[in-house]
Amino acid sequence: MxxxxxxxxxxxxxxxxxxxxxxxxxxxxxxxxxxxxxxxxxxxxxxxxxxxxxxxxxxxxxxxxxxxxxxxxxxxxxxxxxxxxxxxxxxxxxxxxxxxxxxxxxxxxxxxxxxxxxxxxxxxxxxxxxxxxxxxxxxxxxxxxxxxxxLFQSFDKRLAAFLLEQRNIEDSLTLRLTHEEIAKHLGSAREVVTRMLKVFQDQGMVKLSRGGIEIIEPRQLEQLAE
Amino acid sequence: MxxxxxxxxxxxxxxxxxxxxxxxxxxxxxxxxxxxxxxxxxxxxxxxxxxxxxxxxxxxxxxxxxxxxxxxxxxxxxxxxxxxxxxxxxxxxxxxxxxxxxxxxxxxxxxxxxxxxxxxxxxxxxxxxxxxxxxxxxxxxxxxxxxxxxLFQSFDKRLAAFLLEQRNIEDSLTLRLTHEEIAKHLGSAREVVTRMLKVFQDQGMVKLSRGGIEIIEPRQLEQLAE
Missing domain, CATH: 2.60.120.10 (Jelly Rolls)
Incomplete structure (x- = not known):
């Protein structure tokens, strides 16, 4: 044994x-x-x-x-x-x-x-x-x-849902994930993730930094994901 | 009984x-x-x-x-x-x-x-x-x-594969299918199907008619689908 x-x-x-x-x-x-x-x-x-x-x-x-x-x-x-x-x-x-x-x-x-x-x-x-x-x-x-x-959800909703899922898993608003890793989860390309994250940043929902993503407005992300 | x-x-x-x-x-x-x-x-x-x-x-x-x-x-x-x-x-x-x-x-x-x-x-x-x-x-x-x-195949390949599948099912090169029906099989929109079928027609692979699609060059479709 x-x-x-x-x-x-x-x-x-x-x-x-x-x-x-x-x-x-x-x-x-x-x-x-x-x-x-x-x-x-x-x-x-x-x-x-x-x-x-x-x-x-x-x-x-x-x-x-x-x-x-x-x-x-x-x-x-x-x-x-x-x-x-x-x-x-x-x-x-x-x-x-x-x-x-x-x-x-x-x-x-x-x-x-x-x-x-x-x-x-x-x-x-x-x-x-x-x-x-x-x-x-x-x-x-x-x-x-x-x-x-x-197949049926737009990419912005899927990305928002993924960031929220990740927040729940990590129990933190600061996510240590590369854009490449997110792309692999969602079946997308890194460039597409980066572009959408920048849109999210412009809308004040997240803040991007080297090697991480900080969620600033989880409620707004939730509304988007719904 | x-x-x-x-x-x-x-x-x-x-x-x-x-x-x-x-x-x-x-x-x-x-x-x-x-x-x-x-x-x-x-x-x-x-x-x-x-x-x-x-x-x-x-x-x-x-x-x-x-x-x-x-x-x-x-x-x-x-x-x-x-x-x-x-x-x-x-x-x-x-x-x-x-x-x-x-x-x-x-x-x-x-x-x-x-x-x-x-x-x-x-x-x-x-x-x-x-x-x-x-x-x-x-x-x-x-x-x-x-x-x-x-998720991983381009739409032209999927459409070609679908037409060939349909030929096998019907055992006929003349397919009685609307563009709308094809769109529903492939999770696409009718316009997208119509546009791609017209490309196929321009390339001489199919001939479109009212209510049907005739496969002219099955070999070319097979090459595309592979």
Whole structure:
């Protein structure tokens, strides 16, 4: 057994199917799990080349995104502490035939259930299968939300909503983000982000500085995003 | 029992979980099923207001799409003969929390498994649950494909690909489609479609006429779409 007591307590807490497992299944699962740490910018998963398994996020933040042939990126959804990252085990799901990438946005501590262990558990436990299906459906809903934003919302609204989301995540009006990073979240180009941020600055909603964006008028941004 | 012999034979053929059902489950399922016909343009499902159940397509063609607040549409995927339409039962899936619309693109014959019957069967049969999960994962993959096209492909390539898809569906180089209909498939505006079709016509790839588009140079369209 590699996991420590407090890590096992965490697993018990965040896995909804824990209560449905037998004692043997529980101990086998714990035996297979490993702590994995990622620094900001590290890849947890890089397309079909990877299939590490299911990551339980103990701390930190990751983003799941897609990349176009020409290298453009767009964020599908982000995961936080206590979230479960399932697309890093997508090779075990025959009908999921698209490639996603998963990067750490902050230093991130995880516990990994390797694909083979998760697959074996799924085969034994209907509760695990059911949980996987629910998780996939949730991510599908996340992606549909993003899709509607990306296709139907004007860019100024999307940028305003993103800045507010970021404020909520950071719990701060000062956002440490480059224009390039924002562009990758929104599937846009750096120049487009810079141009719109300057419009926001002219309207007194934000103040731009080297390496950061300060939100001056959150209410105005909220009105725009609505 | 409302279904006729040949309809029951069809059910046996297209439902992958039929072999896993007990005799009682099979006869209950058949007892609950009803034939439903839709004319071209009819709605099979209109957002969260509807939850008829699972449609088995005996003939015809349907498209699943989303609508923006301002009435813009984009097609997520299309279903054909022998396909199973599951989003018309999405109210029974707690983690699917987005609204889709489903319209008949041609006169369409279906067999309906009402939501309550499908739900009851799912609760009894792991094979049905598993099949539902697989189907949702497949549709997720369909939507991801569309998403990548819509976000990362230029409009001329998408239009060329759509015309070729339509040729394959109709098995004809003469397509009976309005520019408005194409715009709704691609999440665009009619004017944009018309403008691009005129460019295609100038390049000798298509010939436009009242109510139709004739593909003159499929090879050129293929090169463009690639």
């Amino acid at each position: 590699v996991l420590q007591e407090q890590e096992i307590a965490f697993v018990r807490e965040v896995l909804p199917f824990w209560k449905d497992l037998t004692e043997t299944q529980r101990s086998e699962l714990i035996d297979h799990m490993r702590p994995r740490s990622f620094a900001r910018g590290d890849h947890l998963h890089a397309g079909e080349a990877d299939c590490s398994g299911v990551f339980l996020l103990r701390s930190g933040q990751v983003r799941t995104f897609i990349i176009s042939d020409s290298g453009r990126e767009i964020t599908l959804f982000r995961l936080f502490e206590r979230d479960i990252c399932i697309f890093s085990a997508s090779c075990m799901m025959p009908n999921i035939n698209f490639d996603v990438y998963i990067d750490a946005e902050k230093d991130t501590e995880t516990l990994l259930i390797p694909t083979c262990a998760y697959k074996a558990l799924s085969a034994q436990s209907p509760a695990v299968k059911e949980y996987t299906a629910q998780l996939i459906a949730s991510r599908f809903s996340d992606v549909m939300w993003m899709l509607e934003q990306a | 409302v279904l006729q012999e040949q309809e029951i034979a069809f059910v046996r053929e297209v439902l992958p979980f039929w072999k896993d059902l007990t005799e009682t489950q099979r006869s209950e399922l058949i007892d609950h099923m009803r034939p439903r016909s839709f004319a071209r343009g009819d709605h099979l499902h209109a957002g969260e207001a509807d939850c008829s159940g699972v449609f088995l397509l005996r003939s015809g063609q349907v498209r699943t799409f989303i609508i923006s607040d301002s009435g813009r549409e984009i097609t997520l995927f299309r279903l054909f003969e022998r396909d199973i339409c599951i989003f018309s039962a999405s109210c029974m899936m707690p983690n699917i929390n987005f609204d889709v619309y489903i319209d008949a693109e041609k006169d369409t014959e279906t067999l309906l498994i009402p939501t309550c019957a499908y739900k009851a069967l799912s609760a009894q049969s792991p094979a049905v649950k598993e099949y539902t999960a697989q189907l949702i994962a497949s549709r997720f993959s369909d939507v991801m494909w569309m998403l990548e096209q819509a």
